[in-house]
Amino acid sequence: MKKEILYSLKSPYRDNLDVIGCRFGSGKKSVAIVGATRGNKIQQMYICSQLVRTMKRLEKTGKISPNCEILIIPCINYYSMNIGKRFWTMGNTDINRMFPGYDQGETTQRIADGVFRKLEGYEYGIQLVSFYQTGNFLPHVKLMETGFTDPADMERFGLKYGIVRKPRPYDTTTLNYNWQIWETKAFSVYSNETSGIDDVSCSEVVAAILRFMYSIGAITEKSVPGYKTEIINESDIYQIRSSAGGIFRADVPTGSPVEQGQVIGRIIDPIDGKTISQITTEYAGTVFFEYNQPLINESTMCFKIIV
Amino acid sequence: MIKTVTETMLAVNEKLRIQKSTIKNGSEKKRICIVTGTHGDELERQYLAWLIGDELRRNISLLDGTVDIYPALNPLGIDSITRGIPQFDLDMNRVFPGSRNGTMIETVCSAIIDDISGADICIDVHSSNIFLRELPQIRMSVPTSETLLPYAKMLNVDFIWVHESATVLESTLAHSLNSTGTKTLVVEMGVGMRITREYGRQIFDGIFNLMKNMGMWKGDTVEPRRPIISQNSAVGFVNSDADGVFLPEVSFGDYVKKDDVLGNVLDPLRGEIREVVRAVCDGLVFTLREYPIVYGGSLLARILTIDDKTVKGGGEI
Structure with missing residues (x-):
């Protein structure tokens, strides 16, 4: 070398x-x-x-x-x-x-x-x-x-x-x-x-x-x-954006197969702990990308699914 | 009237909200947009936005049309003294036109474009960064110059810089609006993180002059300065070759001759001069380094050459 x-x-x-x-x-x-x-x-x-x-x-x-x-x-x-x-x-x-x-x-x-x-x-x-x-x-x-x-x-x-x-x-x-x-x-x-x-x-x-x-x-x-x-x-990858801001919890790890309609994550109200948004996938596929920070803003890319 | 252009929930009990002030009077349908604050460290335009709003409120009867003032397109950046968008380290002026179905910032940018589109003219005011001080000027690319020059001449700037277009600049607010038919002028003036009242007043006078020419303002206006119009080739760039502390020997706005000493790059540790910086051409120093610490390559000055490629004098639409 x-x-x-x-x-x-x-x-x-x-x-x-x-x-x-x-x-x-x-x-x-x-x-x-x-x-x-x-x-x-x-x-x-x-x-x-x-x-x-x-x-x-x-x-x-x-x-x-x-x-x-x-x-x-x-x-x-x-x-x-x-x-x-x-x-x-x-x-x-x-x-x-x-x-x-x-x-x-x-x-x-x-x-x-x-x-x-x-x-x-x-x-x-x-x-x-x-x-x-x-x-x-x-x-x-x-x-x-x-x-x-x-x-x-x-x-x-x-x-x-x-x-x-x-x-x-x-x-x-x-x-x-x-x-x-x-x-x-x-x-x-x-x-x-x-x-x-x-x-x-x-x-x-x-x-x-x-x-x-x-x-x-x-x-x-x-x-x-x-x-x-x-x-x-890249444009064919299904992208899911958050519909609310709050505490983000992913329910499936990257690489997981997911079913159509499956809940794959949640957004929790940071003040009262209530789930304010359930993140579901419209398509079956494999989780390619998953947001990994505890806090999430609205309209943030949180999952990408290869269908 | 204060209106919300777009709003998005942040994580904890707060919304990112882009607001504008709409000031309207009379029967004229024309609309002008004054846009500021894509870069959170550029504050010169805060004063300009206030000046315009203050004048219009005190003399609303002289207005015939609509003025939309957007003082802070990047409120989180302004709040945190951050040029880009905090959290993402993104330059907002490289995200336009955005996307209605994109990420948070892309949807914000898309909403801003939607809101401004259709205005008769938009003025996107910038104020350099913390490193460089700029004479009030308007920048435009060659392809847009035929349409924009007549308006730019009314804005009371010292000069108009017509530069080559670059693909990377296609993601700016101005390019996005110009390419979809909303005439947009980019003003640069002053320095980051500071307010220079003189420049704010100068562009204020220019905007009211423009509005008068558009039939939107019935009040008195000043005769605009007759700007020098420069093509790209007539601007000399002076970059440092040494690292150290730059101390200028000329003042901002000075006329210099080729090889005149512009300043020195000093080595405080050894007490030496690392580089004597000289003018690369004759002309007007319209950009001068404000932040003294430099590396090899740091931009120290820009000089506007006055020759047969530059055009002196303003004009009417």
Whole structure:
């Protein structure tokens, strides 16, 4: 493994922000993997660290394919991580809304530019991402539909679900979108945690990425078998929003099969303890996402069901 | 009359409520919307909203039409000194047009769009952030400029910045309204978390001038300033290359020559100057850094070049 500083930023009173990359193998740029672009993405950094550990073992035992180079960046914005912030320390801008970056631009544009230059030219790009709203969801891979990446490639991860998302205007400055514009086939992998550590979900995502790398021939060690991936359009997922504000209680965990008309959650009045809303599903299916905070506002996405 | 645009239950005994003040008089059907407060740290427009409401209430007989004032589109952000929407860390001005069946914030944004749509004109007032101070200006994209420029010239601003359109800006309130036929002008002025009375009065004069031209105001108005109209290429950006403490050597609104010293980036620990910051072109300093701590890349100033691509002078509809 070659550990190198991909981009460095000076600060008036802190150590430099050195974005560390871990390179394995050599030759053709095969896969680049990016972990935390935000300060709260601890799980995403953790997954990368576990991948680095595994890749070191694979490299030592000669199981990285010849003429294949793999780059892993566990964490870009650790400045914010170290002070408990989600976005950039000073301007609160989001590095993952600054791609492809601009070397003469503002600070986070420069960071995005510096990192993106090192991420260009890879055949595949994998970004570990999180949902903006906190909740539990089944690990899955997502593709931003630009016409460049083949959705069927998501099957290589062997995760249960592959979601195709139609990009919105605010998606056009993300790493995933720009990777594809610069002709890297890009995927976003979602693990069931963001600011904490979930070992089970971490192992599942690490196995999925190793499976993907084996499938494209970047590594030679076969990973544990995965699922036959079901490819779904994001717009086809049935979403349930809360009809009231209060204390939220989910009655079923993510991954559960549910029946049409089943009560799957409740909203309780925080003052008198009365149930003010029963959350029922109109369709039978599998609980894909579930809100996990104790308090909930009205019109908050609380369940997503794959029907 | 105070009206509720939309309301949503929060978790504990409270509603997120977006309100507007509707001030109406006479037989004229025209409606103007003054929208402020998408960013919770931008407070300049609070004074402007108050000024307009105060003037209209004291001289209601001079109004012929409807004025809707929305002082706080992001009340939770204003309450908590948060630019975005607290809890979600979302920039509200990247969620429009929202969705009637979406999340809480998307439904709020959708209701706001529904309420404003159909107005004869909407003015979306911003006041930079805590980092930069801005001269009163109007910003618009090239595709909207043909429609909006005649109105913008009446608003008593110092200049109008016509910039290239960017896909990411398609999620703003102004883009959403303009693209569905409600003419919307974006005003930028001042600095975050502060109120500059002078700028509030300046835009106040501009809005009443606009209303007079639209046949909605029968009172006296001031002759508007004749703004400089700038294309994107005529704006010079000055970014810091060093980290440290920026101390300007020019004043806001100064005219500078290329290579003039704009300020220094200081290293207080070592007592050194890390960077002498110079003007990248001749022109007017219309943006100047207010918050002194900088990183490499921090925006320090914007300079408006006065050349053959800029147009001086206002006009009528």
